[in-house]
Amino acid sequence: MTETPAAEIAPAPASTATPQENPPATTNGDTADAPKKLSPAELKKQKQAEKQAKRAQAKAASGPPNQQQGSSKDGQKQPKDSKQPSKEDKSRPLPGRRRASQPNVPAVKEPEKKAKKEKEKEQEPTQTGLFFGHLYSQPKQQSLVGASKDVHPAVLALGLQYSSYAICGSTARMVAMLLVFKTVIEDYQTPPGNSLARHLTSHHLGPQIEFLKSCRPLSISMGNAIRWLKDVIIKIDPSTPESEAKRDLTEEIDIFIRERVTAADRLIRDLAATKIQAGDVVLTFAASSIVEQTILHAHATGTPFTVIIVDSKPLFEGKQLARKLANQGITVRYYLITGASHAVKDATKVFLGAHAMMSNGRLYSRVGTALVSMLAHAQSLPVIVLCQSVKFTEKVALDSIVGNEVAPAEELLSEAERRLLLPLQTRLISSSSSSKVEDKAKATPPDDAPADTNDVMKWIGDAENLHHLQVLYDVTPAQYINMVITEYGSLPPSSVPVVHRLSTNI
Amino acid sequence: MQGATIQAPGLSTYLKSLKNTPVDASVEHFISLLKRRQIRNSRPCAIATTALLLRVVAEFKGRDAAKLIERIKQVGRRLTSAQPREVVVGNIVRRVLGLVREVVDEHADGQTPNGSEPGHMAPHPQHDSLHRPALHSSISTFSPLRHAVVEPTHAGIYPDNASDVSEHSRRPPLLTSHTSYAPTSAAPLVHSLFGLFSQPADTPSNTSTPTGQASPNGKSTLTALNLERLADLHRGQSLDLKGEVMEGIRELQDELETSDKQIAEVALEHIHANEIILTHTASTTVQKFLMFAARKRSFTVVHAETYPHDHTATHGILLTGKKREANPDDDGVDKWKPLTDVGIPVYVIPDSHVFAIMSRVNKVILATHTVLANGGLVAAAGAHMIAKAAKEHQTPVVVLSGVYKLSPVYPFDIDELIEHGDAGSVVPYDDGDFVDKVDVENPLYDYVPADLVDLYITNLILADTHPRTSTASLRTTTAPKILPCSHFPKEQAL
Structure with missing residues (x-):
C-alpha cells in the first residue's frame, strides 16, 4: 500500500520528494479528517521538494554547455550532482499504475500533482487530446485533499475507489454509490428549520455527488439512480418524522437495488443463457458482470460451450473475467484486441456488456467494443447486448468523441512496458536533436543501470508533439447490434427509448 | 523478444559474419536465425536473403546455369521451409532465380x-x-x-x-x-x-x-x-554468368535500400494539409513516408501502438525515430528524427481506440508484411480491424509496400500465413494460474482482404493500384511484372 500514483512524473525533479508513507484511504469513514491533518505536512514537503528542484535546476542549467561538447564523462558527472532527488526517487517504491488490483490509492503528494496538471492545462489547453480537448475540463480527483468538508467519509473512500478503478463498471459503481448513500442518509441530521425533503438533496447529497463526479465522471446508471433518488426524496411528505423518512429512504434504495439490479440481472441472465446453445463459442469483450453471470448460469445448466474473451489494455478487465470463468471449468480463450479479427472468426455469438444504451440505439461501452461488434457484424455473428434498463438513457450519441471520458495518458504505459523502453535511453540522448529533449536527457542519469521507469514517461512528456491519448468508452453503431436483452425482454436497439420511458415511468 | 535481439544474433551480426563464413555455414546460420525468429520481418529477411544469395552465387563454381539455378533453388527451398511465413525470403529467391534465367535466356538469345x-x-x-x-x-x-x-x-x-x-x-x-x-x-x-x-x-x-x-x-x-554484342557473340560460351547474376543481386540490394525512399517520394501526392492520419506499428517505410510529407505539409498522426507485439518498437520509433533492431549501419547514413521533431503532433492510442477515432481520421496508412497475389495483405495484427473500421467510416486505406513484399503466394489458407507469437507477451508467464487455465492466443499478423485497401503505394511509383477496381490490373499488369516468379512458372513452387 505504499504505492504512489504513477502519474507523478513531472519534468522537473520536483515530483521526487522524499518518500512519504501515508495510510491509504480505507473503506471506512475514519479517513475523513485525513486531508486536514495531512495538509500542513504536505505543504512542507512540497516546499522542500520545490527548493530541491530549484537547486537541481540551477545545477542542470550550468551543465548544458559541458554536455554539448559531447564528452560523455562530463555528461555522467554532471547529472550525478543533480541526482540527489532521483536517488530519493529510487528509494521510493516503484510507482505502480493505479489499477483495479491496487484498490486504494494513497493520498500522497496530491497538491503537487494537481499543480502540475493545472500547469499543463494552462500551457497547452488546445493541444492536449487531439479532438478530445473538451473532455479535459477538470483534473481527476485522486486524493482526499481538497475535498469539501461536507463530504461524508464513506463517500471519500468510494471516490478514491472510483478513481483508482477499484470499483469499475457502471452497475458496480451505481450500486456502490447507492449503498454509500444509505450510510450518508443514515448519518444525516436535518438542521433545525429545514425539512428533510428540501435539505437533504441540495445541501447534503449535492456535495457528495460533486465529489464523486470529481473522482470520475458519473456513469449513466449513476445519473439515473441519482435522479431517481432525488425524486424519491422530494416526494417525502414533510410531515414524516426524520427517522422514519430515513428508514423509508434506505428501504427504497434497497428495493431499487433489488429490483433494478439484482432481479433485473437474474431476468437478463436467465433469458440470455437460453441464447447459449450447446457447442456455441461465446465471444465477449472486456468484462461485464451481467455477461459473466450469464455465462456462469449457462455453464451451470450444463450446456457445453466455450468462451473467447477479447481484452484490451490498459485495464485488462477481461483477465479477471477469464480467470473467474476458467476457475469454474469453462474453456476460455483469451485474446487481446489486436487479435480480435482472429477471435471473431471462431466465435458463434457475441455477448457484450454495456455502460449505457443511448436513445438512438447505440451502445456506449468500454472502448474497443465497437471494434469487436464491427468485426462480429462483418462475420454475421449475432451481437447481443446485455443491459439492465437502469443503464438506458435518453441521451443520444453519434460518435465516441462528443461524450466520453478521458483516462490519464500515463496509464497507457504499464510499468513493464516502460521498463521495456528503457534501453532506448542511450539512443534517445545521442539522437535527440531538439535541444529541449537534450536538456531533459541530462537530468536523467545517462548510466543505464539505475534508469527509472519514470524516465520513460519523462521522455514522452518531454517529447514535444508526442501525446498519449486514452479514452474509456466508445459508441457502437446500432446496426452492429442485433439484440438488446433487458429485464423487459429482448428487443432491437431501436426500442431503447421505449424501454427507457417504460422504466422511468414518464 | 525484441529485448533479446539487441545483443543477440540478428541481422547485423549475421551480415557481418557472412563475409568470413563459408557459404554452407552461412546458410545454416541463416536458417537457424530464421527459425529462432532472430531475423524477422520483411526487410531484415530480404536483406539477409539477398546477402546470402550473393555469397551463394559468388562461391558457386562452374559455368553451368542449370546447376546454379539448382543450387539457388536448393538454398531457397531450405530457407523457405525454415520459415514459410517470411514470404519475402521466397520472393527474393525467386527474383534471383529469375535473374539467372534471364541472363541465360539472354545469352541463349544472343x-x-x-x-x-x-x-x-x-x-x-x-x-x-x-x-x-x-x-x-x-x-x-x-x-x-x-x-x-x-x-x-x-x-x-x-x-x-x-x-x-x-x-x-x-x-x-x-x-x-x-x-x-x-x-x-x-x-x-x-x-x-x-x-x-x-x-x-x-x-x-x-x-x-x-x-x-x-x-x-x-x-x-x-x-x-x-561492339559489345559482337564481342559477346564471338566469345560464345564464355558468358560471365556469375558476374552478371551477382550484379543483378546487387541491384536488388540497391532496390531494397532505396525502396523506402522511393515510396516516400510520392508522399506529397497523398497527404494534404491538416490531415489526420492513422497508422500502426513501427514501420520504417511509413515513418519515412510521413517524414517526407512533413517537410511540406503539416498534419496530425494518430498512432495505434499495436500492443502487445510492436508496442515497444512503436514507442521507440516515436521517441527516437528509429527502430531498435534497425541496422546500426543506418545511423550514419540518414539521421532519422522522430516525426515529432519536425513539428508533427503524434497521438499514441491503444488499439482499442481505433473505431472511436476513425470517424475523425482522414486517411489510414498501413505498413504491411507481405502483399499476396490476390491483392490482400498480411500485416501486423490489428491491421484488419483498422482497415475494416476505416472501410466502415469510408476512410481511405493506403498500404505502403516495397515491391519485394509483393508475393506470388495466393492465400488459399489464410490461417497458414498467420503466425502466432509468444503468449507470454499477452499474459506474462508469472501469472501461472491464469496461463494454466486459459488458452492465451497471440496472433502476430492479420490478413487484410484486398477490398479493404484503397491504394497500394510501392516503390514502383506507377504501381499505385486500387486493388478492387483494378485487381486485375494489379495482378495482370503490375504484379506479374513485379513478381518475377510468374515469369518463370517453375519458380512458383520453388
Whole structure:
C-alpha cells in the first residue's frame, strides 16, 4: 500500500520528494479528517521538494554547455550532482499504475500533482487530446485533499475507489454509490428549520455527488439512480418524522437495488443463457458482470460451450473475467484486441456488456467494443447486448468523441512496458536533436543501470508533439447490434427509448 | 523478444559474419536465425536473403546455369521451409532465380537470335525505341523492377513515363533485367520480351542487343552496344554468368535500400494539409513516408501502438525515430528524427481506440508484411480491424509496400500465413494460474482482404493500384511484372 500514483512524473525533479508513507484511504469513514491533518505536512514537503528542484535546476542549467561538447564523462558527472532527488526517487517504491488490483490509492503528494496538471492545462489547453480537448475540463480527483468538508467519509473512500478503478463498471459503481448513500442518509441530521425533503438533496447529497463526479465522471446508471433518488426524496411528505423518512429512504434504495439490479440481472441472465446453445463459442469483450453471470448460469445448466474473451489494455478487465470463468471449468480463450479479427472468426455469438444504451440505439461501452461488434457484424455473428434498463438513457450519441471520458495518458504505459523502453535511453540522448529533449536527457542519469521507469514517461512528456491519448468508452453503431436483452425482454436497439420511458415511468 | 535481439544474433551480426563464413555455414546460420525468429520481418529477411544469395552465387563454381539455378533453388527451398511465413525470403529467391534465367535466356538469345518468337514483337513494337534513348542517369534507381514498370508506361497507361525512362541506368544489362519481368499475363509474351530486342538480332544494327557482359560503365551508344554484342557473340560460351547474376543481386540490394525512399517520394501526392492520419506499428517505410510529407505539409498522426507485439518498437520509433533492431549501419547514413521533431503532433492510442477515432481520421496508412497475389495483405495484427473500421467510416486505406513484399503466394489458407507469437507477451508467464487455465492466443499478423485497401503505394511509383477496381490490373499488369516468379512458372513452387 505504499504505492504512489504513477502519474507523478513531472519534468522537473520536483515530483521526487522524499518518500512519504501515508495510510491509504480505507473503506471506512475514519479517513475523513485525513486531508486536514495531512495538509500542513504536505505543504512542507512540497516546499522542500520545490527548493530541491530549484537547486537541481540551477545545477542542470550550468551543465548544458559541458554536455554539448559531447564528452560523455562530463555528461555522467554532471547529472550525478543533480541526482540527489532521483536517488530519493529510487528509494521510493516503484510507482505502480493505479489499477483495479491496487484498490486504494494513497493520498500522497496530491497538491503537487494537481499543480502540475493545472500547469499543463494552462500551457497547452488546445493541444492536449487531439479532438478530445473538451473532455479535459477538470483534473481527476485522486486524493482526499481538497475535498469539501461536507463530504461524508464513506463517500471519500468510494471516490478514491472510483478513481483508482477499484470499483469499475457502471452497475458496480451505481450500486456502490447507492449503498454509500444509505450510510450518508443514515448519518444525516436535518438542521433545525429545514425539512428533510428540501435539505437533504441540495445541501447534503449535492456535495457528495460533486465529489464523486470529481473522482470520475458519473456513469449513466449513476445519473439515473441519482435522479431517481432525488425524486424519491422530494416526494417525502414533510410531515414524516426524520427517522422514519430515513428508514423509508434506505428501504427504497434497497428495493431499487433489488429490483433494478439484482432481479433485473437474474431476468437478463436467465433469458440470455437460453441464447447459449450447446457447442456455441461465446465471444465477449472486456468484462461485464451481467455477461459473466450469464455465462456462469449457462455453464451451470450444463450446456457445453466455450468462451473467447477479447481484452484490451490498459485495464485488462477481461483477465479477471477469464480467470473467474476458467476457475469454474469453462474453456476460455483469451485474446487481446489486436487479435480480435482472429477471435471473431471462431466465435458463434457475441455477448457484450454495456455502460449505457443511448436513445438512438447505440451502445456506449468500454472502448474497443465497437471494434469487436464491427468485426462480429462483418462475420454475421449475432451481437447481443446485455443491459439492465437502469443503464438506458435518453441521451443520444453519434460518435465516441462528443461524450466520453478521458483516462490519464500515463496509464497507457504499464510499468513493464516502460521498463521495456528503457534501453532506448542511450539512443534517445545521442539522437535527440531538439535541444529541449537534450536538456531533459541530462537530468536523467545517462548510466543505464539505475534508469527509472519514470524516465520513460519523462521522455514522452518531454517529447514535444508526442501525446498519449486514452479514452474509456466508445459508441457502437446500432446496426452492429442485433439484440438488446433487458429485464423487459429482448428487443432491437431501436426500442431503447421505449424501454427507457417504460422504466422511468414518464 | 525484441529485448533479446539487441545483443543477440540478428541481422547485423549475421551480415557481418557472412563475409568470413563459408557459404554452407552461412546458410545454416541463416536458417537457424530464421527459425529462432532472430531475423524477422520483411526487410531484415530480404536483406539477409539477398546477402546470402550473393555469397551463394559468388562461391558457386562452374559455368553451368542449370546447376546454379539448382543450387539457388536448393538454398531457397531450405530457407523457405525454415520459415514459410517470411514470404519475402521466397520472393527474393525467386527474383534471383529469375535473374539467372534471364541472363541465360539472354545469352541463349544472343546465340540463337531466331529462337525468340517473332510474335512478341507485335504488342510492343515501340518499346525498344522508347526505352533506349534515355539510357543514362543513376544506377541506384536502377533495378529490375523499375524496368518492369516501364512496360505499362509504353503501353500508355501511365502518362508520366518520361521521367521514369530517364532514370534508367545506362548499363546495357538493364535490358536484361527488363526482360525478365516482362508480363506473363499477356498471353503471347509468355517467355520474355527479350524477343523484342533480339528480333532483328542478327543484324548488328539492332541496338538493344542483350549483351552478356555487365558493363556498368559502358556507354549506351549504339556503337558501343554493337561492339559489345559482337564481342559477346564471338566469345560464345564464355558468358560471365556469375558476374552478371551477382550484379543483378546487387541491384536488388540497391532496390531494397532505396525502396523506402522511393515510396516516400510520392508522399506529397497523398497527404494534404491538416490531415489526420492513422497508422500502426513501427514501420520504417511509413515513418519515412510521413517524414517526407512533413517537410511540406503539416498534419496530425494518430498512432495505434499495436500492443502487445510492436508496442515497444512503436514507442521507440516515436521517441527516437528509429527502430531498435534497425541496422546500426543506418545511423550514419540518414539521421532519422522522430516525426515529432519536425513539428508533427503524434497521438499514441491503444488499439482499442481505433473505431472511436476513425470517424475523425482522414486517411489510414498501413505498413504491411507481405502483399499476396490476390491483392490482400498480411500485416501486423490489428491491421484488419483498422482497415475494416476505416472501410466502415469510408476512410481511405493506403498500404505502403516495397515491391519485394509483393508475393506470388495466393492465400488459399489464410490461417497458414498467420503466425502466432509468444503468449507470454499477452499474459506474462508469472501469472501461472491464469496461463494454466486459459488458452492465451497471440496472433502476430492479420490478413487484410484486398477490398479493404484503397491504394497500394510501392516503390514502383506507377504501381499505385486500387486493388478492387483494378485487381486485375494489379495482378495482370503490375504484379506479374513485379513478381518475377510468374515469369518463370517453375519458380512458383520453388
